[in-house]
Amino acid sequence: NAGVMQNPRHLVRRRGQEARLRCSPMKGHSHVYWYRQLPEEGLKFMVYLQKENIIDESGMPKERFSAEFPKEGPSILRIQQVVRGDSAAYFCASSPQVHQPQHFGDGTRLSIL
Amino acid sequence: GENVEQHPSTLSVQEGDSAVIKCTYSDSASNYFPWYKQELGKGPQLIIDIRSNVGEKKDQRIAVTLNKTAKHFSLHITETQPEDSAVYFCAALGVGGSSNTGKLIFGQGTTLQVKP
Numbered sequence: 001n002a003g004v005m006q007n008p009r010h011l012v013r014r015r016g017q018e019a020r021l022r023c024s025p026m027k028g029h030s031h032v033y034w035y036r037q038l039p040e041e042g043l044k045f046m047v048y049l050q051k052e053n054i055i056d057e058s059g060m061p062k063e064r065f066s067a068e069f070p071k072e073g074p075s076i077l078r079i080q081q082v083v084r085g086d087s088a089a090y091f092c093a094s095s096p097q098v099h100q101p102q103h104f105g106d107g108t109r110l111s112i113l
Numbered sequence: 114g115e116n117v118e119q120h121p122s123t124l125s126v127q128e129g130d131s132a133v134i135k136c137t138y139s140d141s142a143s144n145y146f147p148w149y150k151q152e153l154g155k156g157p158q159l160i161i162d163i164r165s166n167v168g169e170k171k172d173q174r175i176a177v178t179l180n181k182t183a184k185h186f187s188l189h190i191t192e193t194q195p196e197d198s199a200v201y202f203c204a205a206l207g208v209g210g211s212s213n214t215g216k217l218i219f220g221q222g223t224t225l226q227v228k229p
Contacts, residue, residue, distance in 0.1 A: 004156075006156075031215060033215060033216075033217070035217075035219075041221065041222075042119075042202055042219035042220055042221045042222050043157065043202070043217070043219045044219070045207070045216040045217060045218070048214060048215040048216060055214070055215065056214045056215060056216055058214075058216070059216070091156050091157070093217075095215075098214075098215045099145065099206075101147060101159050101162055102147070102159070102215075102217060103159060104149070104156035104157045104158070104159075105156050106154070106155050106156040107155075107156050
């Protein structure tokens, strides 16, 4: 079985551009979670989605950040008008149910020039 | 707010020795505690987890213990090997209102070095 797939693995953007990060959950998993990891730090929760629904976005910055998990296709984390402070590794995880173990992808490393 | 504290931040052991990493959590309603291993350039890999209805769980050289009263849990790795070298994260499942939200609250991580 394929694991959680994230792409791109590395993304470079200039300040002011948009970044789109994609996550395909494991087969059979309908719950998706996004986390952000700054260098030398732990992971910080951003958002939890089920198909077509945002369940918990308490960790998402109020501006410039959005997430979706459409009926068909991968989950997307979108960052508009990126700034230097957005540079981080963004990880996606999935689980079959909310109380089941979360399995992570290898992340997208976002660099802002 | 919800918080997980992890110690130590770095740990160096000789091959064959045991390693112990400890975490404390703030929300007494948390009921699920996974441990992840992260290698350089990779995503966190789930290595073991424990739910609040048990006090200990073991999987080969890895064990986790949970003390609900004291709100702390520990990872124990026995007979360490160089390939155990990585960053280890503990986490607690956040609780929002009357149900779990799916949000994992992570500790700050422990860099484990196993010397051959």
